[in-house]
Amino acid sequence: MSAxxxxxxxxxxxxxxxxxxxxxxxxxxxxxxxFRAGGGVAVRDTKAKGLGPVLSFGNDExxxxxxxxxxxxxxxx
Numbered sequence: 001m002s003a004x005x006x007x008x009x010x011x012x013x014x015x016x017x018x019x020x021x022x023x024x025x026x027x028x029x030x031x032x033x034x035f036r037a038g039g040g041v042a043v044r045d046t047k048a049k050g051l052g053p054v055l056s057f058g059n060d061e062x063x064x065x066x067x068x069x070x071x072x073x074x075x076x077x
Contacts, residue, residue: 016042018050 016034024030030046041062
């Protein structure tokens, strides 16, 4: 994925329904995701408590990321 395929979004979009993983640790080391109405996924750091940057991934990039996790490509990263 090239840097041009990932965009920063404003964190003031109230239409996003943020979800945190059920595997989240109590120390806050987790990310939250929201599915965007027009397609794609928004991702943010839980520790920022909604005030930090939001990354935006298109559907193809998000699918490639999930496929990489399933294939074990993220181990040790």
